[in-house]
Amino acid sequence: MSWQSYNQALIRYPQYGFSLDLSLMEIDPAHTVALSPRIAKAFADMEAVESGAIANPDEGRMVGHYWLRNAALAPTEALRNAVTEPIAALKEFAEKVHTGAISNPAGGNFQQVLLIGIGGSALGPQLVSEAIGQNARLPLYFFDNTDPAGIDTVIAKLTKIGLDKTLILVISKSGGTAETRNGMLEAKAAYESAGLDFGRHAAAVTGIGSKLDQYAAQHQFLARFPMEDWVGGRTSVLSTVGLVPAALQGLDIDAMLAGAAAMDVETRNQDVSNNAAMQLALAWHSATNGKGEKDMVVLPYKDSLVLFSKYLQQLVMESLGKARDLDGQVVNQGIAVYGNKGSTDQHAYVQQLRDGVNNFFVTFIEVRKGRAGHSIEVDPGTTTADYLQGFFRGTRKALHESGRKSLTLSIPEVTPFHLGLLIALFERTVSFYASLVNINAYHQPGVEAGKKAAGAFLETLNKVRGHLSANAKSAGDIATVTGADPEDVYHCLTHLSANGEVQIFLGTCPAEDKFLI
Ligand code: PA5
Numbered sequence: 186m187s188w189q190s191y192n193q194a195l196i197r198y199p200q201y202g203f204s205l206d207l208s209l210m211e212i213d214p215a216h217t218v219a220l221s222p223r224i225a226k227a228f229a230d231m232e233a234v235e236s237g238a239i240a241n242p243d244e245g246r247m248v249g250h251y252w253l254r255n256a257a258l259a260p261t262e263a264l265r266n267a268v269t270e271p272i273a274a275l276k277e278f279a280e281k282v283h284t285g286a287i288s289n290p291a292g293g294n295f296q297q298v299l300l301i302g303i304g305g306s307a308l309g310p311q312l313v314s315e316a317i318g319q320n321a322r323l324p325l326y327f328f329d330n331t332d333p334a335g336i337d338t339v340i341a342k343l344t345k346i347g348l349d350k351t352l353i354l355v356i357s358k359s360g361g362t363a364e365t366r367n368g369m370l371e372a373k374a375a376y377e378s379a380g381l382d383f384g385r386h387a388a389a390v391t392g393i394g395s396k397l398d399q400y401a402a403q404h405q406f407l408a409r410f411p412m413e414d415w416v417g418g419r420t421s422v423l424s425t426v427g428l429v430p431a432a433l434q435g436l437d438i439d440a441m442l443a444g445a446a447a448m449d450v451e452t453r454n455q456d457v458s459n460n461a462a463m464q465l466a467l468a469w470h471s472a473t474n475g476k477g478e479k480d481m482v483v484l485p486y487k488d489s490l491v492l493f494s495k496y497l498q499q500l501v502m503e504s505l506g507k508a509r510d511l512d513g514q515v516v517n518q519g520i521a522v523y524g525n526k527g528s529t530d531q532h533a534y535v536q537q538l539r540d541g542v543n544n545f546f547v548t549f550i551e552v553r554k555g556r557a558g559h560s561i562e563v564d565p566g567t568t569t570a571d572y573l574q575g576f577f578r579g580t581r582k583a584l585h586e587s588g589r590k591s592l593t594l595s596i597p598e599v600t601p602f603h604l605g606l607l608i609a610l611f612e613r614t615v616s617f618y619a620s621l622v623n624i625n626a627y628h629q630p631g632v633e634a635g636k637k638a639a640g641a642f643l644e645t646l647n648k649v650r651g652h653l654s655a656n657a658k659s660a661g662d663i664a665t666v667t668g669a670d671p672e673d674v675y676h677c678l679t680h681l682s683a684n685g686e687v688q689i690f691l692g693t694c695p696a697e698d699k700f701l702i
Contacts, residue, residue, distance in 0.1 A: 190208045191206065191208040193208070194206065194207040194208035194210075194212075195207075195208065196458075196459060196460075196461050196464060198447075198451050198461070201444075201447060201448075201596075201602075201603070201606060202553070202595075202596060202597035202603075203448075203461075203594075203595065203596055203603075203606060204593075204594070204595045205461045205464060205465065205592065205593070205594055205595075206592060206593040206594075206595070207464060207468055207592050209581065209584075209585050209590060209591045209592065209593075210468045210471065210472060210546065210590050210591070210592050211590060212467065212468060212471045213471070216467070216470075216471050217457065217467055220467065220470065220621065223620070223621050224457060224463065224467075224621070226620055227463070227466070227616075227617045227620035227621055228455050228463075230616070230620040231453070231613070231616055231617065231620070234248050234251065234616060235251050235252075235258055235453075236258075236260055237249070237259070237260035237261075237264070240627060241417075241625060241627035241628055242511070242625060243625055243628045243630070244627070244628050246414055246415055246627070247415040248415060248417070248420075248627050249264065249413065249415035249416060250415075250416050250417065250420035250421070250423065250424070250612060251449060251612075251613075252264065252265075252268055253268055253416070253423045253424050253442070253445075254423055254442040254443070254445040254446040254449065254605070254609070255446050255449065256268035256269050264415075267411070267413055271410055271411055271425050271428075272428065272438075274408075274410065275410055275425060275428055275429045275432050276432055276438070278388070278407075278408050278410075278429070278432070279429075279432035279433050279435070282294075282295050282323070282352060282433060283322060283323075283435065287407055287408075289349050289350065289381075289385065289386055290381075290382055290385045290386075291349060293349060293350055294350070295323065295350055295351065295352040295386075296323060296346050296347075296350040296351075297323055297324050297325075297326065297343065297346055297350065297351050297352070298323050298324070298325050298326070298351070298352045298353075298354055298430065298433050298434075299325075299326045299327070299328065299339065299343060299351050299352070299353050299354065299372065300325055300326070300327050300328075300354045300356060300430050301327075301328045301329075301353065301354070301355045301356065301365055301368040301369050301372060302327075302328075302329060302354075302355070302356035302357060302365055302426075303329050303330065303357075303362060303364045303365055304362075304418050304419070304499065304503075304632070305358070305417065305418020305419040305420070305421050305422075305426065305499065305503075306356040306357055306358060306362075306365065306390075306418055306421070306426055307327055307329040307356070308329075308419070308422075308492075308495060308496050308499050309419075309421060309422025309423075309426060309427040309496065309608075310325065310327075310356075310422070310426065310427055310430040310431070311327060311329070311492055311495075311496075312422065312492045312493060312495075312496040312604075313422065313427055313430070313431050313434075313436065313441075313604065314430070314434065315489060315490075315491060315492045316489045316490055316492070316493070316599050316604050317436055317489070317599060317600065317601050317604055318431075318434050318436060319489070321434035321435060321436070322433075322434060322435030323352070323433050323434055323435070324434075325430055325433075325434055326339050326342060326343060326351075327339070328365075328368035328371070328372065329364075329368075330364055330368075331363065331364040331367045331368065333371070336368065336371045336372075340371075340372075340375050348375060348376055348379050348381055348386070349379070349381055349386070351386065352386060352387070352388065352407075352433070353369075353372055353383070353386055353387040353388070354387075354388050354389075354390065354429060354430060354433070355368075355369050355387060355388070355389045355390070355391070355397060355401070356389070356390040356391070356412075356426055356429075356430075357389075357390075357391050357395070357397050357412075358391065358392055358395075358412045358414075358416070358418055358421065358426070359391075359392060359395060360391040360392055360395025360396045360397030360398055360399075360400075361395065361396045361397070362636070363636065363639065365397075366396075366397075369397075369400075383404065384401075384404030384405040384406050384407075385405065385407065386407070387401070387404070387406045387407060388401075388406055388407050388408040388409070388410070388429070389401040389406050389408075389409050389410070390409075390410045390411075390412055390425045390426055390429055391409070391410075391411075391412055392411070392412050392413075392414060393411050410425040410429055411425065412424060412425055412426060417627050417629075418629075419499050419500045419503050419504060420500070420612055422496075422608060423441065423442060423445055423605070423608065428441075436601055437601040437602075438601070440600065440601035440602040440605065441601040441602070441604060441605040441608075442605060443602055443605065444600075444601065444602035444603055444604065444605025444606040444607075444608075444609070445605035445606065445608055445609035446605075446609075447602075447605075447606060447609075448461075448462075448605070448606045448607075448609035448610050448613070449609050449613070452609070452610065452613045461610055462610055462613035462614045462616075462617055463614075463617050465592070465610070465611075465614040465617075466614045466617035466618040466621055467621075468546075468592055469481070469520060469614070469618050470618065470621050470622070472546040472590055473520055473546075475621065475622050476516075476518070476622075477505070477518060477519045477520045477521065478544075479520075479544055479545050479546050479590075480520070480521040480522070480523065480544060480545040480546075481497075481501065481520050481521070481522045481523075481524075481545065481546060481547075481548055482522075482523060482524050482538065482545045482546070482547045482548070483497055483522060483523070483524030483547075483548045483550070484524050484525075484526065484527045484530060484547055484548070484549050484550070484580075485524075485526055485527070485549075485550035485552070486526070486527040486528065486549065486550065486551055486552065486573055486574075486576070486577040487526070487550070487552040487573075487599060488526060489599050490526065490550055490552070490599060491525060491526045493524075493550065493607070494522065494523060494524030494525060494526075497522050497524075497611060498522040498523065500611055500612070500615060501519075501520055501522045501611075501615060502519060502520070502521065502522055503629050503631075503632065504615045504619065504626040504627070505518055505519045505520055505615065505618065505619060505622075505624065505626060506518065506519035506631065507519070507624045507625065508630075509624075510622070510623045510624050511623050511624060511625060512623065516622070516623075516624065518622055518624050520618075524548075527549070527573075527576060527577055527580065528572075528573060528576035528577070528580070531576060531580060535580060538584060538589060539583055539584055539587050539589065540587065543588060543589060545589070546589070546590040546591060546592070547581075547584060547589065547590070547591035547592070548591070548592055548593075548594065549577060549580075549581055549591055549592070549593040549594070550593075550594050550595075550596070550607075551574075551577060551593055551594065551595040551596070552595075552596055552597070552598055552599055553595060553596070553597050553598070554570075554597055554598040555568065555569065555570020555571075555573065555574075556570065581593065594607070594610075642673065642676075642677075645667070645669045645670075645673050645674065645677055646677045646680070646681075648667040648669060649663055649667065649669070649674055649677040649678060649681070650681070650686070652666055652667060653681075653686075653687055653700070653701070653702050654701065654702060655701055655702055656701060657690060657699035657700065657701040658699065658700055658701065659692075659696065659697065659698065659699055659700070660672075660674040660675035660678055660695065660696065660698070660700075661674075661696060663678070671696075675695050675698070678698075678700045681700070682700065686702075687700045687701060687702055688700065688701055688702075
């Protein structure tokens, strides 16, 4: 660790107060030289993506999230309009909701928003809300699961101000995701039992013509915003998916887009040494041997960025976690991502990071400004911000001293602009890294497989329901008549028992347990 290596391994974009310090990653310059042909290909791939190539071959789709903050890049006028027109429409919608020009059927203003979505249709809005939504004009709540108890908890919170004053925002690109559909139906039931017309309190963000789009039209939703098929869920935070809730919160969406556009300009630069996204991709490659051999621990030293690791977990793991490369070879790629925030995590798993298994590298995020306004002295001459900085710098050094690698991203404060800057940095890093390891970062066959597997279980559950009776039966009895797997049947039966649909009589093992209505 030397002053000289810090100076050499630092990339700065001083006009944005941004820097990336790679000095503790110990990247062998020969590593970058060896990857030169792949780096050149990654830049070429990126140019192709940005000019509208079918960069997601499995789904036959363009990958257009880079156009969202610079519509001029989109290859056709129709695509440029598909970026700019929804932004104008959603700003107008948010303005009308704020002023009361769009109100509930009783003429009252909306005072809070319930966002119903999952995965890419929730994580980006959650990140934005947590990072910069502290003084939101309309506070945001989420249904991001099909857990009835979780739904009840959120409904109870919303009821304090009133469901009639709650604007529902249903977000689903495909418009057919079960968790989101279920959340919407649960919300609708709550509105109906309060005597409220659900549609007149709701708006949707979804693909044109999707099931949700049709439902929203039928139920006379207040507004519908399009979600384009060339924007992936995990890169949709700067599309209508992220911008509608951000605008409703009264956040500066132009600044978010400007931050992302600024980082795009810097990281489109083919001077590798000054390209933060390419340097980050190379750092990931060097740390993980290009095979995900080390995990990425994300540690922002700022409470408002606590969801950044969760957001990155999806962006990185859903993009890079792939079985096959683009040539069809089995590669089982990916980089595991986890984290939370510093210094809090120093009192949890950082013990293992320092002294335990060395199977990770850390991405520190430093936010230089402690708070706006006056700070008290917690020790003579010392503030809480001084402590936060001390803990961050100390941990970085301690990890280095025990042979653990880390990199540090620094921003001056968590503003809409700087959040956009960070989002764009990681989006492009993922694109570059995917090219370096030759995988499709833009599809998610595993997510689709999970959706299908749930369908199969529900089918078995319904078959089991059809064979329940007042005579006690075992899982094996029902499996024999339904042709289903006895273990699946057993789990259906215990689920039905826990939810009051059947009674269970325990035997000495699951095969001997009996169930009856
Ligand atoms: O990134 C992705 O593609 C997924 O995580 C999706 O966002 C998630 O499955 C939700 O899909 P949808 O927006 O179609 O409801």
